[in-house]
Amino acid sequence: MDTLASYDDLPYDSVPITDTHPDGLRAIARLFGVAGKPAHACRVLELGCAGGGNLIPMAFYLPGSEFVGIDLARHHIEEASGLIDELQLGNVRVLHRSVTDDLSDLGEFDYIIAHGLFSWVPRPVQDRVLALCARQLSANGIAYISYNTLPGWRARAGLRDMLLAFCDKTARASVRLSQAHALFDLLAPALRLQPTPEAQGLLAEIDYLRKAPASYLYHEYLEETNEPLWFAEFMARAQAAGLDYLADAVLSTMLPATLGEETARELSGLADRLRVEQLMDYARLRKFRRTLLVRRGVAVNSAPDLAAFTGLAFHADLASDEELDFASDTPQAFRLSTGGECRIAHPLAKAAAMSLAMRYPDSAGWYQLLAAASAVVAEHGDERFIGEVAQFQTEWFSLAAYQSVRLSAEARGFAVEVPDRPQAHALARAQARRGKVVASVRHAAVELDEFGARLVQQMDGRRDLDGLTDWLLQALQAAGRPVPERAALLAACHQLLWTLARAGLLA
Numbered sequence: 420m421d422t423l424a425s426y427d428d429l430p431y432d433s434v435p436i437t438d439t440h441p442d443g444l445r446a447i448a449r450l451f452g453v454a455g456k457p458a459h460a461c462r463v464l465e466l467g468c469a470g471g472g473n474l475i476p477m478a479f480y481l482p483g484s485e486f487v488g489i490d491l492a493r494h495h496i497e498e499a500s501g502l503i504d505e506l507q508l509g510n511v512r513v514l515h516r517s518v519t520d521d522l523s524d525l526g527e528f529d530y531i532i533a534h535g536l537f538s539w540v541p542r543p544v545q546d547r548v549l550a551l552c553a554r555q556l557s558a559n560g561i562a563y564i565s566y567n568t569l570p571g572w573r574a575r576a577g578l579r580d581m582l583l584a585f586c587d588k589t590a591r592a593s594v595r596l597s598q599a600h601a602l603f604d605l606l607a608p609a610l611r612l613q614p615t616p617e618a619q620g621l622l623a624e625i626d627y628l629r630k631a632p633a634s635y636l637y638h639e640y641l642e643e644t645n646e647p648l649w650f651a652e653f654m655a656r657a658q659a660a661g662l663d664y665l666a667d668a669v670l671s672t673m674l675p676a677t678l679g680e681e682t683a684r685e686l687s688g689l690a691d692r693l694r695v696e697q698l699m700d701y702a703r704l705r706k707f708r709r710t711l712l713v714r715r716g717v718a719v720n721s722a723p724d725l726a727a728f729t730g731l732a733f734h735a736d737l738a739s740d741e742e743l744d745f746a747s748d749t750p751q752a753f754r755l756s757t758g759g760e761c762r763i764a765h766p767l768a769k770a771a772a773m774s775l776a777m778r779y780p781d782s783a784g785w786y787q788l789l790a791a792a793s794a795v796v797a798e799h800g801d802e803r804f805i806g807e808v809a810q811f812q813t814e815w816f817s818l819a820a821y822q823s824v825r826l827s828a829e830a831r832g833f834a835v836e837v838p839d840r841p842q843a844h845a846l847a848r849a850q851a852r853r854g855k856v857v858a859s860v861r862h863a864a865v866e867l868d869e870f871g872a873r874l875v876q877q878m879d880g881r882r883d884l885d886g887l888t889d890w891l892l893q894a895l896q897a898a899g900r901p902v903p904e905r906a907a908l909l910a911a912c913h914q915l916l917w918t919l920a921r922a923g924l925l926a
């Protein structure tokens with residue numbers, strides 16, 4: 420079997436991609452009338468699984484499901500196999516195979532994931548991805564395919580062309596990366612002096628790429644293939660292969676109202692949802708899509724069903740620095756753990772967000788949440804708001820569409836606590852040994868600093884908070900780093916333990 424030299428030379432940083440989790444995909448499918456398989460009892464195939472950073476955590480947290488990953492880069496498969504062996508997981512395997520191989524021996528799958536693959540492989544390989552999904556999705560199976568789109572990528576293509584022309588095609592990936600940075604150093608000072616929108620746009624892109632992971636820069640801008648395409652073109656090819664459109668993994672992008680009233684009014688007369696999606700891409704200058712597909716013939720609602728919405732569950736990792744006012748619908752700010760913030764106005768929605776934040780990572784069903792929120796508003800706010808369930812639902816749907824609140828197909832509890840002698844679970848310790856990103860039980864990437872990662876490895880159930888603080892103190896001293904007061908260090912350890920507990924990383 421051949422391998423992919425550029426990925427062997429510069430392996431991709433493989434991390435959990437929250438939007439690919441079967442639980443969230445099933446919740447979206449349900450909104451559009453499709454009954455997908457439960458995340459805890461399904462079969463998942465990941466195409467281009469790289470080092471398994473997305474696939475293996477799902478397998479770890481969902482022991483009743485079966486996971487298969489394939490990747491053409493030998494190094495990636497070796498990396499993934501090493502982690503699977505260390506964790507002794509029997510429900511996941513990774514194979515050094517290509518999507519162009521006959522994979523029919525692997526059987527049917529309820530979820531097929533291809534993230535960061537489609538635009539970066541030649542067209543015949545793309546067609547095999549679509550054919551494979553059409554052939555090997557189970558009856559109500561869902562495929563997730565992400566790809567770069569036009570018109571958004573048109574603006575970036577200029578920089579990519581310059582980089583491809585400037586960097587030596589025959590050199591190793593690491594050398595070409597240094598050459599790319601040399602070109603940035605040459606361009607940036609000159610661009611800074613030019614006030615035109617084009618120059619400032621290019622400068623912003625260069626600034627972003629200078630801080631981005633090297634593997635992102637390389638595989639987006641220096642890889643031989645990166646073919647952005649129009650959504651309409653993607654769907655025409657998907658339909659020709661025997662697939663149909665289900666939805667976008669990011670629901671907000673499907674809502675014309677997010678483009679403002681005037682544009683939404685223009686789009687409101689159009690019945691063809693694919694055409695509406697394409698026109699919204701024009702208006703948004705969209706550069707990336709995460710499209711969900713089903714097999715042709717599966718009945719799909721053309722719009723999300725708000726009745727189905729109340730059958731879902733929700734989880735949210737957010738916090739507010741303000742004192743929440745449950746007696747008025749003045750918008751208040753909530754910080755999201757993923758960065759950024761959202762504003763929440765209706766008292767029931769504020770109370771529901773607070774309730775979810777307090778129980779994170781647990782999720783709650785709609786009616787459970789409504790009851791909890793109503794109780795808070797009755798006790799601490801204005802009772803007149805309790806009857807405004809429709810307003811709450813509209814705002815809650817919008818929060819879920821923007822992913823400030825995450826959708827789940829079913830409510831789940833994880834019994835989070837910080838024991839006296841904390842023990843990070845096997846996956847957390849194994850991932851902390853390999854780098855600084857560990858996967859949470861909600862399939863989010865938890866980033867640790869160097870000492871955080873080392874501390875997680877010390878959490879083996881033998882040390883209490885004092886013992887962990889002492890270890891950290893000595894480790895900082897040994898590394899010649901500044902050592903804060905012991906009380907500050909103890910508070911930092913305590914904080915880290917709660918972060919890990921909320922991420923479901925303690926055994």
Ligand SMILES: C[S@@+](CC[C@H](N)C(=O)[O-])C[C@H]1O[C@@H](n2cnc3c(N)ncnc32)[C@H](O)[C@@H]1O
Pocket residue numbers: 423426431432433434466467468469470473489490491492495516517518519533534535536539540544638
């Ligand atoms: C940009 S990386 C994305 C990795 C991962 N899915 C993610 O998003 O983090 C693309 C991956 O696809 C793999 N790949 C490329 N062509 C392939 C093929 N024909 N068959 C299987 N894997 C392939 C590469 O080796 C690489 O691991």
